[in-house]
Amino acid sequence: MVKIIPWLSLAWAFQAAAAPATADIDGAVSQVAADFPQCIVTFSEQARREGISEAIIQSHVQPLQFVKRVIELDRQQPEFTQTFAGYFDKRVTDWRVSKGRELLAAHRPFLQQLTAQYGIPPQYLLAFWGMETNYGGYKGKMPVLDSLATLACDHRRSAFFTKELMTALKLSQRYGFAAADMQGSWAGAMGHTQFMPSAYARYAVDANGDGKADLWNSTEDALASAANFLQHLGWQRNERWGREVRLPKGFDYTLLNEQLPLARWQQLGLTSASGQLLPQAQMQARLYLPAGHQGPAFLGYQNFDVIKRWNRSNFYAISVGHLADRIAGAGKLHTPAPQQPRLSHQQIKALQQQLNALGFDSGTPDGILGSNSRNSLRAFQASKGLIADGFPDEATFKALGLNP
Structure with missing residues (x-):
């Protein structure tokens, strides 16, 4: 069994239990800043033990810089919770749909090759690409090595980020990436598909045959790597992610936690969002109401769970699935996401x-x-x-x- 490390989209991963006070953030910043010179010494020693060359240590480790903003972002939590409409409407936009369709046409032969090899339909690869970096429009501008080193020097998740830092250094050594060119998110996610170094090392693919898997500069490498990763996550070939559905009057909401065959959901009165009968299939599905009973309802299939292994958020998984449907030609939600007050x-x-x-x-x-x-x-x-x-x-x- 392949061990999956679901550290790609990291927004879900770094929520604190409660928003720390400004004094706590300032204290963390001061502590990590004070420890950073010794951390560089420690990182250099570990890099040598792991077989990283002295040249990489001198060019990539010794110049590492503490990034105050990384600690601030790591410690901060929004004051208010995100509503489904606030999340969904900003991500499944008309522009993102039309751009996805344009890219589908432009890359169709290559995407079809990926479908044949990995089993992932083109629209899903484009949906992930669109969600992660707006189709490469914004891949992050933080220095990845500095960000990883800053987080590795912080006691909160030092072991995890030290491992990610060492992996990033090995990627640089393997592929010849200059430190300045390794730009990404504040937490170290990189490239068109925002892979963390560990995911990059395991699942990145050299699809264009130039001798290196370059997720920053090669669209082919990035899309093939996403397909490879999704296959390893357990993507079910020839199955959907799920679908929007309509609930019957008097629906028993205690079934929200149940995973039932699609045929059973039909027996319980659920239909497609347009009112058509659901397929008489035994594939398992779970019901999701991201905005409560007044909003849209969705059945999520096994591939919905796969999307959540990329990013654990139900909002994210629904947005990816619906964006993929839209790119493939489907229309908007039958029940729009309602505008609801944000709760603190x-x-x-x-x-x-x-x-x-x-x-x-x-x-x-x-x-x-x-x-x-x-x-x-x-x-x-x-x-x-x-x-x-x-x-x-x-x-x-x-x-x-x-x-x-």
Whole structure:
């Protein structure tokens, strides 16, 4: 079995339990800045032990710079939670759809070759490309080695980022990448498809045959690498990601946690978003309501779970899937994402505390509405005769005795 390291899109990975105070951020910045000279010594010693050449150590390790902004971004958490509409509408845009269709036409023969080899349809590769870097329009401008070194010198995830730094140095040594050319995200993700160094080392493909896998400058390498990675994640050939669906009146929302065959969902009254019968298939599917019962509903298949191994966010997976559908010629959502108020992390934390106080265990209050919190919220909603969709709407806040 291939061990998958899902460190590509990193926004989900670095959320703190609560937004740290400015003093805490300043303290972390000061600590890492003070430790950084010794960290360079430590990195150099480890690089030698791992067989990295002295030339790379002198050209890539010794000049490493502490980047204050990296620590600030690592410690910061938005004050407000993201709504589905706020996320989706900024990512599945008319421009991104039309550009994806244009690139589909331009790269069709090559993309079809990738489909034959890896089993990933062209529209999905383009959707990932569009979501990650706007089709290469913005690949990040942070110095990757400096960012990785800064995070490796920080005690929070030192072991992980030290390993990523060493891997990035080995990539430079293997392919001749100059340090200045290794630009990416603040957390070290690189290239058209935003691979972390470990993913780059495992799954990058030299598709154009020039002797190196260059995810910054070769579209062919980047798309082939994405296809290779998705295949290793378990992509099911000839299957969709999922689909938008319509729920029947009186739907039993306790089924939200259930994974059922598609045929069973049809028996329960679900149809396609346009009202057509669902396929009579035994493939497993799970229901998602990213904006609650008033928003669009989706069934996610096994490939939906594969997308989530790239990025664990349901919002991300739905956006990738729908963008792929749009690129392939489908229309917009039948039920648009509703505009909903953004809730602060403090509001969510208060909700969690109140649920716990009422005997609906949501775990340690952290201001993040995860699966445990949603499960307890559904149980509370059901106890009050509310629609038990696990979504914190105004009626739910009021039933909890809280101000939304």
